[in-house]
Amino acid sequence: MLETKCGITLTASSCCGSVGQVVMKGFKDWVFALSNSMASSRPLLGSDPFFRDSQEQDNQSQVPAALEPVTGSETPCSTSGDVEIQPPLSQQQVPLESLYQSSIDLNGKKHNPLAKIGDLQVQFLRLVQRFGQSQNNILVSKVLYRVHLAMLIRAEESELKSVKLRQDRAKALAKEQESSGIPELDFSLRILVLGKTGVGKSATINSIFGQSKSETDAFRPATDRIEEVMGTVSGVKVTFIDTPGFHPLSSSSTRKNRKILLSIKRYVKKRPPDVVLYLDRLDMIDMRYSDFSLLQLITEILGAAIWLNTILVMTHSTATTEGRNGQSVNYESYVGQRMDVVQHYIHQVVSDTKLENPVLLVENHPSCKKNLAGEYVLPNGLVWKPQFMFLCVCTKVLGDVQSLLRFRDSIGLGQPSSTRTASLPHLLSVFLRRSLSSGADEAEKEIDKLLNLELEEEDEYDQLPTIRILGKSRFEKLSKSQKKEYLDELDYRETLYLKKQLKEECRRRRDEKLIEEKNPNDTEQSDQAAVPLPDMAGPDSFDSDFPAHRYRCVAAGDQWLVRPVYDPQGWDRDVGFDGINIETAAKIKRNLFASATGQVSRDKQRFTIQSETNAAYTRNSREQTFAVAVDLQSSGEDLVYSCQGGTKLQTFKHNTTDLGVGVTSFGGKYYVGGKLEDTLLVGKRVKLTVNAGQMRGSGQTAHGGSFEACIRGRDYPVRNEQISLTMTALSFNRELVLNYGLQTQLRLARGTNIDVNINMNNRKMGKINVKLNSSEHWEIALISALTMFKALVRRRKSEMTKENEEEEL
Numbered sequence: 162m163l164e165t166k167c168g169i170t171l172t173a174s175s176c177c178g179s180v181g182q183v184v185m186k187g188f189k190d191w192v193f194a195l196s197n198s199m200a201s202s203r204p205l206l207g208s209d210p211f212f213r214d215s216q217e218q219d220n221q222s223q224v225p226a227a228l229e230p231v232t233g234s235e236t237p238c239s240t241s242g243d244v245e246i247q248p249p250l251s252q253q254q255v256p257l258e259s260l261y262q263s264s265i266d267l268n269g270k271k272h273n274p275l276a277k278i279g280d281l282q283v284q285f286l287r288l289v290q291r292f293g294q295s296q297n298n299i300l301v302s303k304v305l306y307r308v309h310l311a312m313l314i315r316a317e318e319s320e321l322k323s324v325k326l327r328q329d330r331a332k333a334l335a336k337e338q339e340s341s342g343i344p345e346l347d348f349s350l351r352i353l354v355l356g357k358t359g360v361g362k363s364a365t366i367n368s369i370f371g372q373s374k375s376e377t378d379a380f381r382p383a384t385d386r387i388e389e390v391m392g393t394v395s396g397v398k399v400t401f402i403d404t405p406g407f408h409p410l411s412s413s414s415t416r417k418n419r420k421i422l423l424s425i426k427r428y429v430k431k432r433p434p435d436v437v438l439y440l441d442r443l444d445m446i447d448m449r450y451s452d453f454s455l456l457q458l459i460t461e462i463l464g465a466a467i468w469l470n471t472i473l474v475m476t477h478s479t480a481t482t483e484g485r486n487g488q489s490v491n492y493e494s495y496v497g498q499r500m501d502v503v504q505h506y507i508h509q510v511v512s513d514t515k516l517e518n519p520v521l522l523v524e525n526h527p528s529c530k531k532n533l534a535g536e537y538v539l540p541n542g543l544v545w546k547p548q549f550m551f552l553c554v555c556t557k558v559l560g561d562v563q564s565l566l567r568f569r570d571s572i573g574l575g576q577p578s579s580t581r582t583a584s585l586p587h588l589l590s591v592f593l594r595r596s597l598s599s600g601a602d603e604a605e606k607e608i609d610k611l612l613n614l615e616l617e618e619e620d621e622y623d624q625l626p627t628i629r630i631l632g633k634s635r636f637e638k639l640s641k642s643q644k645k646e647y648l649d650e651l652d653y654r655e656t657l658y659l660k661k662q663l664k665e666e667c668r669r670r671r672d673e674k675l676i677e678e679k680n681p682n683d684t685e686q687s688d689q690a691a692v693p694l695p696d697m698a699g700p701d702s703f704d705s706d707f708p709a710h711r712y713r714c715v716a717a718g719d720q721w722l723v724r725p726v727y728d729p730q731g732w733d734r735d736v737g738f739d740g741i742n743i744e745t746a747a748k749i750k751r752n753l754f755a756s757a758t759g760q761v762s763r764d765k766q767r768f769t770i771q772s773e774t775n776a777a778y779t780r781n782s783r784e785q786t787f788a789v790a791v792d793l794q795s796s797g798e799d800l801v802y803s804c805q806g807g808t809k810l811q812t813f814k815h816n817t818t819d820l821g822v823g824v825t826s827f828g829g830k831y832y833v834g835g836k837l838e839d840t841l842l843v844g845k846r847v848k849l850t851v852n853a854g855q856m857r858g859s860g861q862t863a864h865g866g867s868f869e870a871c872i873r874g875r876d877y878p879v880r881n882e883q884i885s886l887t888m889t890a891l892s893f894n895r896e897l898v899l900n901y902g903l904q905t906q907l908r909l910a911r912g913t914n915i916d917v918n919i920n921m922n923n924r925k926m927g928k929i930n931v932k933l934n935s936s937e938h939w940e941i942a943l944i945s946a947l948t949m950f951k952a953l954v955r956r957r958k959s960e961m962t963k964e965n966e967e968e969e970l
């Protein structure tokens with residue numbers, strides 16, 4: 162009866178920045194991270210000053226290189242979200258991309274870049290109007306947001322207010338200038354076009370200008386040298402750098418392709434482009450992607466940073482969409498699959514799976530469907546030409562902002578690994594967070610401690626008078642208040658029942674422990690209920706080609722858990738899985754515990770590993786634990802080793818003190834750290850944790866610490882209600898980053914939960930996340946429906962205003 166309630170989940174998330182080591186991370190890294198929090202399947206790529214700085218770069222000290230991020234998100238064996246599987250490694254997985262020091266020079270000289278950015282913002286807003294984009298468009302918001310963010314990072318405290326004003330003023334000014342047409346827009350684009358011969362580079366250029374400016378040929382290579390094709394599109398001066406096409410793979414083609422690439426390199430060094438387009442034919446991309454070696458060659462000669470500036474362009478976008486078995490496939494998923502293949506191989510060549518290149522679909526065939534205005538329309542209804550121009554504009558604006566604010570490319574793809582240095586504040590924050598486990602049953606121990614006193618008392622649940630469970634029809638007959646009372650009573654009983662169960666578990670563990678203490682030689686484990694392993698979700702079809710049908714989890718013995726890490730885009734589709742995830746935990750002796758988790762994957766080029774091992778010895782007499790942990794993680798071609806040792810001591814009844822030392826080795830350098838942590842339990846419901854630590858290496862020192870107060874709900878541990886407040890401080894190179902956080906998990910009423918997550922830093926940037934979940938209050942669904950309706954109306958309105966403006970013109 163009670164199951165008939167409907168489940169409604171409402172998530173409201175607002176993001177205005179990131180928290181943490183803002184100034185210590187590279188700008189681009191940081192923006193990438195932010196872009197993930199904004200709704201889009203393919204976030205717009207930030208631009209980098211690769212070409213602009215290419216002349217300087219030769220003499221400059223090299224910036225740190227990127228590495229392959231840890232694939233902590235990859236759940237073993239999972240193909241869909243049906244089965245909930247624990248992530249292979251702990252949640253404290255190191256986001257390795259932020260391991261490298263930012264090369265932002267915050268103390269660098271300023272030549273009033275903010276004013277120039279202001280002008281650029283006005284120009285961008287004018288172009289938004291010109292290309293018929295709405296200000297609510299996600300792409301526009303992202304660019305404006307990143308421009309704003311970049312300004313905030315650069316601005317002094319005193320300038321922060323004026324930055325906000327500047328953005329409002331820019332909007333008004335752009336509107337005014339665009340309607341009067343004065344001053345004339347001064348915006349130009351230089352676009353480098355790369356791709357194999359015959360993919361339609363020259364044809365795309367011609368389509369953009371609406372006239373045949375570059376020679377095309379269906380049967381022979383048509384462009385035999387680099388040439389600039391100039392023109393104007395909607396008042397924007399556009400210069401395409403058309404290049405000879407690369408040759409398809411053969412023994413002699415590599416030499417020819419190398420020659421073409423070297424000539425392109427020489428050319429762009431003198432006159433760098435704003436945007437790079439990499440073209441391919443949508444209908445010619447196969448799942449095995451034979452052009453991988455071409456991508457490698459491009460990366461080798463032009464440098465990996467070229468991909469940071471690249472938009473992927475797919476020509477022949479109206480080609481028939483056929484799946485593997487010949488049936489037609491939904492257009493969006495067909496395109497998505499092809500894009501993923503190309504993106505996957507770009508990830509391989511740059512050794513960075515976080516890179517996301519924007520994608521443009523193009524159709525140059527003259528008989529392509531057109532709308533009333535005579536513009537080419539794709540099968541998904543998109544008018545591709547304005548989209549094409551606008552994405553190029555966005556990429557250029559971001560590139561200009563970055564170079565004006567003098568952000569160096571912190572990802573630094575393609576740099577030799579010997580120049581990599583680790584970011585000390587990042588290492589310190591990981592070190593402070595990594596807690597040494599004292600046994601598999603740590604969480605249980607905490608609950609046991611809480612319930613210890615109540616174990617001998619009689620269970621409240623047993624003292625309850627009996628209740629008659631009502632059937633559906635009888636329940637319906639109750640009045641509203643009676644229904645509420647009845648449900649509240651059931652809820653109360655449920656809480657007590659759960660508590661009784663927890664206590665029973667506690668008693669069982671206590672008895673087992675007593676038996677163990679009496680017979681220390683009897684190490685035989687008690688029988689535990691067999692828990693089936695979560696298996697990977699299978700596909701809907703019984704296609705024997707699908708590897709998920711062939712691989713299942715391997716459960717060898719009790720202690721080892723071995724699971725394949727499934728990746729449909731892995732290096733070999735026939736093999737179907739990309740790596741292996743192994744977990745084990747064992748009580749070697751009564752007081753000695755060891756655990757290890759690891760994930761290894763290898764393809765033809767590379768072998769990657771992430772592992773965490775932990776061993777702990779507990780001295781029962783004083784509740785003292787000694788623990789050591791060794792972590793290993795691949796980072797590109799290198800390995801990061803970290804070794805930590807520590808002791809946990811119960812100093813008073815409710816107070817535990819942790820002492821830890823650690824060494825991390827990376828790139829031939831050693832980083833040594835120490836920390837002290839104290840945890841105090843006040844009553845049953847308040848837990849205070851404070852820690853402080855220091856890390857040294859490469860002649861530098863970082864200091865940091867955190868404070869956390871956690872208040873648990875009345876029914877803890879039965880119901881996991883809690884409010885926790887955190888404050889962390891990291892200081893490095895005379896810069897201090899303070900971070901405040903508030904996390905709440907509350908049960909407002911029966912069937913209504915609220916999760917609030919707030920993070921702010923001392924630069925007034927942060928993130929607020931509110932999640933309201935109710936199975937009773939349908940009004941919440943109404944709020945979300947209303948919000949969606951409002952958004953739709955607003956969109957309609959802005960479209961209508963745009964049409965009106967066009968009519969007026």
Ligand SMILES: Nc1nc2c(ncn2[C@@H]2O[C@H](COP(=O)(O)OP(=O)(O)OP(=O)(O)O)[C@@H](O)[C@H]2O)c(=O)[nH]1
Nearest residue numbers: 359361362363364377378379382383384406477525
């Ligand atoms: N159907 C269709 N045909 C296209 C498309 N793009 C280009 N083509 C045709 O493909 C042929 C080759 O196009 P080009 O523009 O010469 O190719 P390219 O990449 O410049 O080739 P190179 O100059 O040799 O590097 C021409 O016949 C074009 O008409 C497209 O989107 N759809």
Ligand SMILES: [Mg+2]
Nearest residue numbers: 362363383384
């Ligand atoms: Mg050509």
